Amino acid sequence: QKEVEQDPGPLSVPEGAIVSLNCTYSNSAFQYFMWYRQYSRKGPELLMYTYSSGNKEDGRFTAQVDKSSKYISLFIRDSQPSDSATYLCAMRYGNKLVFGAGTILRVKS
Amino acid sequence: ETGVTQTPRHLVMGMTNKKSLKCEQHLGHNAMYWYKQSAKKPLELMFVYSLEERVENNSVPSRFSPECPNSSHLFLHLHTLQPEDSALYLCASSQVWTSDTDTQYFGPGTRLTVL
Numbered sequence: 001q002k003e004v005e006q007d008p009g010p011l012s013v014p015e016g017a018i019v020s021l022n023c024t025y026s027n028s029a030f031q032y033f034m035w036y037r038q039y040s041r042k043g044p045e046l047l048m049y050t051y052s053s054g055n056k057e058d059g060r061f062t063a064q065v066d067k068s069s070k071y072i073s074l075f076i077r078d079s080q081p082s083d084s085a086t087y088l089c090a091m092r093y094g095n096k097l098v099f100g101a102g103t104i105l106r107v108k109s
Numbered sequence: 110e111t112g113v114t115q116t117p118r119h120l121v122m123g124m125t126n127k128k129s130l131k132c133e134q135h136l137g138h139n140a141m142y143w144y145k146q147s148a149k150k151p152l153e154l155m156f157v158y159s160l161e162e163r164v165e166n167n168s169v170p171s172r173f174s175p176e177c178p179n180s181s182h183l184f185l186h187l188h189t190l191q192p193e194d195s196a197l198y199l200c201a202s203s204q205v206w207t208s209d210t211d212t213q214y215f216g217p218g219t220r221l222t223v224l
Binding site for chain 2: 002004006008031032036041042043044045046049088092093094095097098099100101102
């Protein structure tokens with residue numbers, strides 16, 4: 001079983017839709033949870049960073065962590081074509097940082 | 110230049126060639142990383158350098174040889190590669206690799222194709 005599971009997609013949505021991206025994990029030791037966005041021909045950039053369970057909001061983005069279910073989500077409201085990218089979840093305890101495989105998101109205008 | 114830069118951006122090499130990838134960070138960080146990114150697979154951590162010392166080497170074949178001459182520069186020397194080594198090679202840097210809240214900043218990557 002992989003430590004972090006993420007559906008590779010692609011996920012295609014119309015402009016203005018609410019997008020839900022998800023990851024599940026198996027190691028309960030993970031304490032810090034991140035979402036990275038990677039545009040084509042670019043490196044990943046940190047989008048959201050959360051600690052433990054709960055929600056964190058930043059503009060149109062909301063990160064949600066449910067440690068009891070070992071499940072994290074990223075919600076994007078009012079999605080835009082510029083949100084089209086690969087979204088990678090990542091999680092960490094101590095020195096160990098583990099990434100998901102990434103979900104390709106396409107927002108169509 | 111700002112952030113993390115990588116050169117070359119694209120590289121095509123034969124299996125018998127020797128080439129090097131270069132990474133430079135302009136963020137004043139103390140840790141640098143090499144990752145391999147293959148299609149539909151998670152990022153694979155290859156090497157970690159902290160204060161110019163290699164602190165992690167994740168069972169990477171010896172045909173990949175890292176070098177960190179100072180805290181701003183990181184190289185990945187390549188020789189006798191295999192076609193399955195074709196991938197995007199990403200460099201990253203961070204302030205303190207042992208900190209739980211440490212954040213890694215990535216370069217744009219080198220797209221490597223091995224013929």
